[in-house]
Amino acid sequence: MENSIVLLGSTGSIGVNTLEIAKRFNLEVEALVAGRNIELLNNQIAKFNPKFVAVANREDIPKVNHNRVFYGADGILEILELSSSNLVVNALVGYIGLAPTLRAIKLDKRVALANKESLVVAGEFIDTSKIVPIDSEHFGLYYLLGDREFSKLYITASGGAFRDWSIEQIERATFKDALNHPNWSMGDKITIDSATMTNKLFELLEAKWLFNTQNIEAFIEKKSIIHALVEFRDGSTVAHFAGVDMKLPIAFAIEPNLNEQILKPINLLEIGSLEFLEIDPKKYPIWQIKDDLLKNPHLGVVVNASNEEAIRLFREGRCTFFGMSDIILDAYSKFRDIRPNSIDDIIIIDREVRDYIAKKYR
């Protein structure tokens, strides 16, 4: 079991759950990294007494009740260098999560990774042996995979905010509509990604890097009880059922030989029934590139950069919900031939994709 952690993204829902598990397991929290929620951060500092703290913006430093406060992207990297913890929980949102993942691995730390964009953008250049995934789907796969040879992996999708809307209704959907996730409450970005199915596309890419296979598929299971399935060579399929609660993967990241109750088990008789539905590219246009992206996973950087820009435009009311998919599909086709050979290339391509979209939509 780990006895000390660095927590990046402490005030989000993964961060808060991580601190609950830290408290339960009596872990030292060596560092807390937050964004703009200084009030919650100060509460966490009072409870966990970290050695190092970082916030997003320099001007917030005076409000933080701590004497070693760093700031910005570089502040996170400085903290990683200074810390002695073997485990970094990376629950940062978006592209900014990549650099800390890379640095932590370079420093030979393990990374409990909730930041999806790290693997999506740069999976080719990340040593996944140092990574344990924090999300229901990849945790489920990890839980199910043993020594047997698998033939195919499956993850499930909730279907997001518009799964029961007609195409015509979705065409008129606002940013606020898209934030209304049917099954749980998460941050804005991941909730939008869930409505567009980009989140699931990213999870397929992550699975590709984590489990070294392109033979992976997703479908909709609305109740979010089954998270992952593994089809083994013999013809058996096994499935992972659990409540949606990140405390389970977090606890396993800290203690791989966990042997105590973290969640209340599900009750199938109460659940009554489950339904399995195809992901329809008419409702989720991003799904058109799924097979191609799995064959060309280095294009993840293009999908991620264009997605982050598209979400910004949608939030600003400058494109429609389906407009986001148009932007991503356009960038995907425009940058179809890129072939990054290093992290430096990734950084350049990310910039180019964002510039391309900024120019087109200025």
Added chain:
Amino acid sequence: MENSIVLLGSTGSIGVNTLEIAKRFNLEVEALVAGRNIELLNNQIAKFNPKFVAVANREDIPKVNHNRVFYGADGILEILELSSSNLVVNALVGYIGLAPTLRAIKLDKRVALANKESLVVAGEFIDTSKIVPIDSEHFGLYYLLGDREFSKLYITASGGAFRDWSIEQIERATFKDALNHPNWSMGDKITIDSATMTNKLFELLEAKWLFNTQNIEAFIEKKSIIHALVEFRDGSTVAHFAGVDMKLPIAFAIEPNLNEQILKPINLLEIGSLEFLEIDPKKYPIWQIKDDLLKNPHLGVVVNASNEEAIRLFREGRCTFFGMSDIILDAYSKFRDIRPNSIDDIIIIDREVRDYIAKKYR
């Protein structure tokens, strides 16, 4: 991998499937034991060239194309003594399967056990470390259980022939009606046991002995896609999905490190949905004693003997469908205080239960 087997019950559906797997894996079939289907047995002899053969009745011996034909219950035991195979596939039906299971284990052979009655009747006196179960439910549990600590086991039931019938309709059901299983075709006895839910009660008892727990439950999943679930201490539940085909557990009994395709994997999108239903003791009166029987598993001998006698009476038109449950529940209450201390006691109690019922229904 085993290279030679003794097959008890070669002409039933498990037997036929076992021979398919034997052929595929190029196994020697050292002995074939059949009942009355001499024509099929002769075909099997021609194909597999066994050293020893046994049939149920002495008068069938001349019809068998083989020079070492044994007969009856003792014939089976003689063959076990003579055979050198390390693995015995016991697919006999009913109480007569018990003695060969015991003898095989005494001879230090492994038993691939499809005969449910062995463990139901005498689980307390059987070394289960020598047993691998051949049926979808226990195979599913075995497949799912690893090194993690479980908190509860589940197996599923199809619901049998009358699952969609009203109580009033079931009251008038005939033997022939009860043989009409919705999901697959099996022998008469197991099909009746499936309609009364006695089959599932027996499987719970078997699981009790095989996995050393009383914390085991069953529910109805009509499509028979999920066969078993394991709830682990951490709060995860894992499930085993597969087509209903005994070739899968048979293949694993022969080759525990199996790594090739035996069945076509299931397709959840084609299946579309699954439903989970409680087992209603109004429809399945035997279910009333489920908890008590799991707490007093030594009473399995009473349930089995009374069940075999009840089925005979139902087949002969001497009791109704629900009359079978009445007979079993009556015997269960009559013999509630027995406490067998040996296999010899089991044999005596089995006899007493049958005599009690015979006297009452003569």
